[in-house]
Amino acid sequence: MPLWRPIIATGTQRFYYPFARFIAENFQWAFGRTLTRPLMRALIRALIRAFTTFLILVLLMTSQAAVAASIKDKWQALSREDKLHYTNIAGMVAIGAWGVTHWDYGQRSPHLKSEGWFGEGTTSGGVDKLGHLYTGYVSTRALTPLLQSWGFPQPQALRYAALSSFTLFSFMELGDAFSATYGFSYEDFLMNGLGSYVGYLFESRPNLAKKFDLRIEYQPGSGSDVDIFTDYEHTKYLVAMKLDGFDTLIDYPYLRYLEFHVGYYSRGFGDGFGNGFGNGFTDDFDRGFDAAIGRKKRKVYLGIGINFSAILRRQKFNKTATFLQYVQLPHTDLQFVL
Numbered sequence: 001m002p003l004w005r006p007i008i009a010t011g012t013q014r015f016y017y018p019f020a021r022f023i024a025e026n027f028q029w030a031f032g033r034t035l036t037r038p039l040m041r042a043l044i045r046a047l048i049r050a051f052t053t054f055l056i057l058v059l060l061m062t063s064q065a066a067v068a069a070s071i072k073d074k075w076q077a078l079s080r081e082d083k084l085h086y087t088n089i090a091g092m093v094a095i096g097a098w099g100v101t102h103w104d105y106g107q108r109s110p111h112l113k114s115e116g117w118f119g120e121g122t123t124s125g126g127v128d129k130l131g132h133l134y135t136g137y138v139s140t141r142a143l144t145p146l147l148q149s150w151g152f153p154q155p156q157a158l159r160y161a162a163l164s165s166f167t168l169f170s171f172m173e174l175g176d177a178f179s180a181t182y183g184f185s186y187e188d189f190l191m192n193g194l195g196s197y198v199g200y201l202f203e204s205r206p207n208l209a210k211k212f213d214l215r216i217e218y219q220p221g222s223g224s225d226v227d228i229f230t231d232y233e234h235t236k237y238l239v240a241m242k243l244d245g246f247d248t249l250i251d252y253p254y255l256r257y258l259e260f261h262v263g264y265y266s267r268g269f270g271d272g273f274g275n276g277f278g279n280g281f282t283d284d285f286d287r288g289f290d291a292a293i294g295r296k297k298r299k300v301y302l303g304i305g306i307n308f309s310a311i312l313r314r315q316k317f318n319k320t321a322t323f324l325q326y327v328q329l330p331h332t333d334l335q336f337v338l
Helices: 004-031 037-077 080-102 127-149 154-176 186-204 206-211 285-293 308-314 318-323
Strands: 212-218 235-242 258-267 297-306 333-337
Touching (some): 080 154, 127 186, 127 212, 127 235, 186 212, 206 235, 258 333
Antiparallel strands (some): 212 235, 258 297, 297 333
């Protein structure tokens, strides 16, 4: 006789029959009627399936947690240098993937393209150049504390952060060389380097960072096909001078939360490549009209606002406060166009 038959018989007698009897008794108590054998079998099968599904889900969740824990353990076991290398590689992969899907990477042979600086004949009135400076600045400042958390001393972390920032965005510019829309621009390349250097200065001189911020203000358009990285029609860049950073004003608590802005933006350049409509502001009549008739605007403005970052930091909302060091929320300052 096969070995599995007595095992099944024993399991049936010890587990299945008592379980079936328990189901039948509770069914009769709950519904006031006798549970028939076919219905009992169907009910038990449904319960077994539900339990099996639950067990599989638990195992999957446990295995995923185990995999995540394994990856985390392996990452923690890496040297700080390896973490830096893998982070740069991951950044390049992300840039390459985004470039292929959004910026036409690989569509033509490499070529150079001089875009100019802030003139009316440029693709976006120079706002894209400030975008390159800003991203280099932010990435340097963001990478510095991350590298410190991996064990790099502050001076070394700062140098590697600036170099990594410049390397990543130089890689992006190299990808632009293979784009049918863009091309390698030495102006962008220089602004990438300048942004990384400005980030280095701010991180290495705390008193400078205490007094000034470099920020972006972005108010999305109404379209659904916007590339937020190149939507210059809805972007402003500004330098904020924070009175909170000047010790001479420590006796004037209300003045400490004021800040003064100098900003720049352009309008009427379309998406930066000759397309006035279909880039997120089709329903915005003024901007769409400006782009359609070629009425281009390049504006410098002065502003006065409130240092929300300082207020929130004093209330222990440190992450939000840090975020607002780099982002100016729309309609939170008074702007006077020059």
